[in-house]
Amino acid sequence: MHGSRREFLRAAGLVAGGALLPAPLLTGRAAAATPAPQAAAASPWDQVPAILARIVPPAFPDRTFDITAYGAVGDNTTDCTPAFAKAIAACNAAGGGTVLVPSGTYRTGKIHLLSDVRLQVNGTIRFRTDHGSYQPNVFTRYEGIECYNFSPFIYANGRTNIAISGTGTIDGNAPAGDWSSMGSGGADSDRLRQYGADDTPVDQRQFGEGHKLRPNMIGLYNCTNVLVEGVTLTNPAMWTLHPVYCVNVTVRGVTFRSTNSQGDGCDPDSCTDVHIHDCRFDTNDDCIPVKSGRDRDGRRVNRPSQNIVIENCKFSGRWGGVTIGSEASGGVRNVFAQDCQVNPADFPGRYPCKYALYVKTSFNRGGFIEGVHLRRVTGHGLERAALYVTLNYETGGSLPPAVGDITADRITVDGAAQAFALDGRSADHIRNVTISNSTFTNVTTAAPTVNYVDNLVLAGVTVNGKDISTTQPPPAARYEAENATISQGAAESDHTGFSGTGFVNTDNVAGAYVQFTVTAAAAGSRTLRIRYSNGTAVDRPMAIAVNGAAAATRSYPATANWDTWATDTLTVPLAAGSNTVRLTATTAGGCPNLDYIEVA
Numbered sequence: 001m002h003g004s005r006r007e008f009l010r011a012a013g014l015v016a017g018g019a020l021l022p023a024p025l026l027t028g029r030a031a032a033a034t035p036a037p038q039a040a041a042a043s044p045w046d047q048v049p050a051i052l053a054r055i056v057p058p059a060f061p062d063r064t065f066d067i068t069a070y071g072a073v074g075d076n077t078t079d080c081t082p083a084f085a086k087a088i089a090a091c092n093a094a095g096g097g098t099v100l101v102p103s104g105t106y107r108t109g110k111i112h113l114l115s116d117v118r119l120q121v122n123g124t125i126r127f128r129t130d131h132g133s134y135q136p137n138v139f140t141r142y143e144g145i146e147c148y149n150f151s152p153f154i155y156a157n158g159r160t161n162i163a164i165s166g167t168g169t170i171d172g173n174a175p176a177g178d179w180s181s182m183g184s185g186g187a188d189s190d191r192l193r194q195y196g197a198d199d200t201p202v203d204q205r206q207f208g209e210g211h212k213l214r215p216n217m218i219g220l221y222n223c224t225n226v227l228v229e230g231v232t233l234t235n236p237a238m239w240t241l242h243p244v245y246c247v248n249v250t251v252r253g254v255t256f257r258s259t260n261s262q263g264d265g266c267d268p269d270s271c272t273d274v275h276i277h278d279c280r281f282d283t284n285d286d287c288i289p290v291k292s293g294r295d296r297d298g299r300r301v302n303r304p305s306q307n308i309v310i311e312n313c314k315f316s317g318r319w320g321g322v323t324i325g326s327e328a329s330g331g332v333r334n335v336f337a338q339d340c341q342v343n344p345a346d347f348p349g350r351y352p353c354k355y356a357l358y359v360k361t362s363f364n365r366g367g368f369i370e371g372v373h374l375r376r377v378t379g380h381g382l383e384r385a386a387l388y389v390t391l392n393y394e395t396g397g398s399l400p401p402a403v404g405d406i407t408a409d410r411i412t413v414d415g416a417a418q419a420f421a422l423d424g425r426s427a428d429h430i431r432n433v434t435i436s437n438s439t440f441t442n443v444t445t446a447a448p449t450v451n452y453v454d455n456l457v458l459a460g461v462t463v464n465g466k467d468i469s470t471t472q473p474p475p476a477a478r479y480e481a482e483n484a485t486i487s488q489g490a491a492e493s494d495h496t497g498f499s500g501t502g503f504v505n506t507d508n509v510a511g512a513y514v515q516f517t518v519t520a521a522a523a524g525s526r527t528l529r530i531r532y533s534n535g536t537a538v539d540r541p542m543a544i545a546v547n548g549a550a551a552a553t554r555s556y557p558a559t560a561n562w563d564t565w566a567t568d569t570l571t572v573p574l575a576a577g578s579n580t581v582r583l584t585a586t587t588a589g590g591c592p593n594l595d596y597i598e599v600a
């Protein structure tokens with residue numbers, strides 16, 4: 001996919017410039033001596049369970065308001081704008097429920113959501129292309145600056161408990177209209193930026209009909225308890241899904257197809273507690289850009305985006321997968337992204353992403369970007385640096401943004417112009433960047449860019465097979481099974497390949513267990529590795545309990561023979577100090593043979 005285009009960009013050398021990594025960093029260095037095993041420190045990821053516990057999607061009363069009962073006709077022609085408005089008003093007046101869009105294609109202008117309403121889209125909503133359908137102006141934030149403009153196609157302001165869900169499609173239909181001719185706003189964009197710079201009262205910043213600021217497709221403002229689930233969102237005029245000043249937002253199972261210019265996917269803008277998961281992005285711009293306002297206007301509003309958790313997403317798009325900025329003047333903190341795929345073969349999209357992580361800001365923005373964490377992210381065919389952090393997105397300005405506390409762990413990228421580029425400024429260093437346990441292959445420019453970075457830690461990082469680590473990851477603490485507490489089994493050594501003095505062969509019964517005592521320096525989630533062999537053809541599942549509480553159930557498949565060992569890796573919660581980890585056979589086969597566990 002995209003082969004020729006990508007090859008062209010590589011050949012053209014369109015990669016981030018800047019100084020090369022200082023020579024010593026490029027030399028693989030073995031740790032001088034292996035330090036004594038230590039319990040691993042707490043991880044920033046330990047904040048995630050508490051964030052996710054707060055993010056609860058809204059529930060709706062069991063009442064249905066079918067739009068066809070309010071005059072809607074799914075003939076792709078009839079204007080259903082009044083029917084949507086009536087059905088939503090009736091649903092809200094009744095105390096909430098579901099407004100149903102059944103099969104069929106419903107043409108409509110703006111849809112304004114009210115509290116306690118779920119818009120359930122099983123058919124297709126196709127938006128009208130005339131500008132008048134999005135008048136009068138409503139309060140919006142256009143590229144990070146507040147103003148009054150066209151209504152987003154779907155809009156809510158100040159609502160509680162709202163959802164857009166279903167198996168259907170919401171089609172912005174932008175290519176059929178003249179939205180694209182408005183381009184990036186021209187003189188209107190300049191005027192809006194000047195209003196922001198001058199602190200012009202927001203109600204005097206009027207655009208809409210006769211102006212060139214394109215509306216976003218779904219704009220949700222000042223809403224609490226928001227769910228967007230399942231639907232396919234396609235053909236927006238500009239950005240696709242734009243939650244602004246919202247708290248408690250879930251976006252799950254959504255497919256984004258936004259291939260018009262500036263077609264961002266999901267832009268959380270000055271939002272708190274956002275969970276975006278199991279979504280697919282095929283965008284013409286950033287897939288998930290986290291934002292918080294632009295320049296002086298963003299600082300005036302001064303609301304950060306914070307506690308954003310992104311999981312199990314597939315990214316194809318013209319710029320970044322996980323993006324922070326560029327409109328981040330109100331600050332961004334605590335962004336977590338895990339188990340995501342960039343440019344996956346099974347979801348190619350129209351454009352490949354250039355970056356897996358793209359942090360972009362400037363001295364015009366000011367503000368802060370602190371706490372950005374990626375783990376278990378895979379990528380292919382990234383046109384530029386897999387991880388790119390720049391404070392040089394624009395020239396000019398006098399407000400150094402504070403950017404730091406960025407971690408990337410277990411990043412596996414095959415094909416990129418560069419592994420990473422960290423581009424600070426002499427007057428504003430990027431602080432505290434750790435890249436660990438990461439492998440970058442088929443990288444065309446072997447040397448990463450590192451300009452003005454304080455405390456860069458590279459631990460277990462290879463580029464094209466060469467170890468560029470400045471340190472090694474803390475060694476895992478290993479606990480041999482033969483030294484653990486064994487119930488219904490025995491330590492043996494009649495196979496090869498084990499570590500220590502042997503392994504544990506449990507009896508072939510359910511309930512046989514091996515219990516380890518492990519220590520942790522601080523409470524939090526840890527990586528647990530279990531080394532086992534299974535010389536049979538039948539899985540040997542085990543229940544894993546930590547301190548008596550069930551933590552996981554895992555299946556242990558054949559390893560060819562009893563001399564061949566495999567390692568299973570999972571994450572478990574540990575308390576500070578001493579912990580028990582018990583592995584219990586759950587079937588009559590017993591446990592697989594157990595060599596050791598490691599805790600990192």
Ligand code: GCU
Pocket residue numbers: 495505506508535536562589590591592593
């Ligand atoms: C064989 C093997 C043991 C293993 C056992 C089992 O006896 O030698 O190491 O534990 O099979 O099936 O559990």
Ligand code: CA
Pocket residue numbers: 505506507508590591592593
């Ligand atoms: Ca056995």
